[in-house]
Amino acid sequence: MKNILFIALTAFITIFGACEEKNVNEKNYYAEAGITTPKVRNKAMNEHIESFAPLYNSLGLAASAKYNGALPELSKSFSDWILKTIDLQQNLTADEQKQVDKYLEDINAAWNKQKEMLF
Structure with a gap:
């Protein structure tokens, strides 16, 4: 039941987040x-970085509702997102890699702070 609620909640956020209004x-x-948010010359990396905002917003919504049942799935999604970022980072210049490293530090700190609000 919790998984269905989480999926519905995520779908709701995605659908309404995609609307222009x-x-x-x-x-x-x-x-x-x-x-x-860093901007790099690699289009795939920029698109991937932009995909973090809805994930973070899902965590924020779960935290505001104190719905810690969403945490396992959100944590897995965050880990997968980080791994893909590291993979894509290999195609960047040294300066861009430093920018992405700083971004990863910042989002990790923000993620952990938001995650603590679930409890």
Whole structure:
């Protein structure tokens, strides 16, 4: 039952996050975290970096609802996201790799802070 609720919640966030019109009541946890998103020359990496915001917003929504049942799936998704980032990072220049490393540090700290709010 919890998995169905999580899937429905994630689908809801994804569908409404994709809409061009922003809901006034929709909270953007990623924007509130103040994380500086790097831009690199690699299109695949930029698209992948942009895909983190909905994942972080899902964690924020779960934390605001105190729904810690979502944590295992969110943690797995976050780990998978990190692994793909590291893989894509190999195609970047040294300077871009440093930017992405800093970004990974920042999002990891923000993720852990948001995750603590689940308990």
